[in-house]
Amino acid sequence: MKNLIVAALVALASLPAASEEAKAPPAGGMDISKMGPWSRKTDDAKVKKEIQKFLALADEAEKKGDMQAQMDTVDFPVYMTSDAAGGKIDAAEWNREKWEQMMKPFYENMPKDMKTTHKRTITVLSDSLANVTDEFVMTAGKQKLSGRNVALLVKRNGDWKWKSMTEAGWADMGEPPQAQAGK
Numbered sequence: 197m198k199n200l201i202v203a204a205l206v207a208l209a210s211l212p213a214a215s216e217e218a219k220a221p222p223a224g225g226m227d228i229s230k231m232g233p234w235s236r237k238t239d240d241a242k243v244k245k246e247i248q249k250f251l252a253l254a255d256e257a258e259k260k261g262d263m264q265a266q267m268d269t270v271d272f273p274v275y276m277t278s279d280a281a282g283g284k285i286d287a288a289e290w291n292r293e294k295w296e297q298m299m300k301p302f303y304e305n306m307p308k309d310m311k312t313t314h315k316r317t318i319t320v321l322s323d324s325l326a327n328v329t330d331e332f333v334m335t336a337g338k339q340k341l342s343g344r345n346v347a348l349l350v351k352r353n354g355d356w357k358w359k360s361m362t363e364a365g366w367a368d369m370g371e372p373p374q375a376q377a378g379k
Contacts, residue, residue, distance in 0.1 A: 250356035271357035278366035286367035307336035
């Protein structure tokens with residue numbers, strides 16, 4: 197019995213040393229707790245409030261059909277990704293001019309009665325990086341369409357901006373309708 201008590205005391209006495217060793221980086225190795233996501237302390241609630249404010253401004257620009265204001269919310273170059281019905285993937289970096297050229301017809305022809313509702317999920321990666329997944333519904337007249345998209349936001353000079361946008365179904369954009377129909 198005495199031996200058992202002594203063994204238990206020795207084991208207990210060694211625990212703090214073992215836990216200290218677990219915190220130390222391996223001999224000659226790097227301490228990964230000081231880099232990568234572990235080096236970033238983020239106030240998720242604060243960041244989400246900032247992003248919600250940003251999204252409200254972007255929504256207002258869209259609602260007004262103000263393409264210039266919407267372009268101001270983008271960190272160019274922006275990475276755009278989509279697919280086509282046949283599975284073709286289109287992923288490319290767009291500068292401001294390309295974005296404006298591709299989006300201008302939508303802003304010029306947007307139905308005046310169009311309303312969009314959003315159900316967004318914000319995933320904070322750090323105080324300067326976040327993903328936003330959006331489940332949206334667009335209504336214009338009797339037409340009601342729903343979809344999903346995902347975006348990467350970055351914080352530049354204190355302002356949140358779109359850095360990457362991904363939404364299904366746009367890879368055929370810019371092709372003649374007969375080319376789209378054959379896919």
